[in-house]
Amino acid sequence: MISKFKFVGKSASLLCAGLIALHAMNVHAHDFSAGALVIDHPYATPSIKGAANGAAYFRSIENKGKELDRLIGAKTPVAETVELHEMKVEQDVARMRELTAIDLPSGEKVQFRHGGGYHLMLMNLKQPLIVGERFDLTLKFEKAGEKTVKVWVQQPRNMGNEHHKH
Numbered sequence: 001m002i003s004k005f006k007f008v009g010k011s012a013s014l015l016c017a018g019l020i021a022l023h024a025m026n027v028h029a030h031d032f033s034a035g036a037l038v039i040d041h042p043y044a045t046p047s048i049k050g051a052a053n054g055a056a057y058f059r060s061i062e063n064k065g066k067e068l069d070r071l072i073g074a075k076t077p078v079a080e081t082v083e084l085h086e087m088k089v090e091q092d093v094a095r096m097r098e099l100t101a102i103d104l105p106s107g108e109k110v111q112f113r114h115g116g117g118y119h120l121m122l123m124n125l126k127q128p129l130i131v132g133e134r135f136d137l138t139l140k141f142e143k144a145g146e147k148t149v150k151v152w153v154q155q156p157r158n159m160g161n162e163h164h165k166h
């Protein structure tokens with residue numbers, strides 16, 4: 001199973017002398033390629049007891065291709081459905097809305113981070129999301145097709161709890 005992961009150092013400018021340390025650090029990150037797209041570190045916050053829904057994020061999805069691609073859907077065995085969401089803070093209240101697609105422009109890194117912007121909402125969880133566990137998430141892209149990634153459940157350092165209250 002571990003062979004499915006590709007561990008990639010992010011900073012090409014690091015000196016060779018730093019390589020061993022770099023590799024040691026990067027066992028804490030993972031990324032996946034789908035065509036011209038690089039999906040960097042899929043992660044989910046642990047589910048809150050009693051909450052129906054969870055959320056999944058990426059550090060970013062980078063489009064290294066020359067054409068626009070779009071994230072058009074997702075599914076996972078741990079939830080009934082997955083929705084594409086955008087969160088915006090309006091008058092101090094975080095509001096989410098469902099999107100039908102998220103643009104991934106050529107040459108750009110689009111962030112899907114907890115605390116704001118885009119994320120994937122895992123609707124009606126079939127099981128709790130527990131720190132340290134991993135689950136499959138299949139992403140559907142307009143051009144790159146379908147790609148299944150492993151999502152790591154982890155507790156971010158700067159986490160807001162207001163997220164799951166829709």
Ligand SMILES: [Cu+2]
Pocket residue numbers: 055085086096119120121
């Ligand atoms: Cu949401």
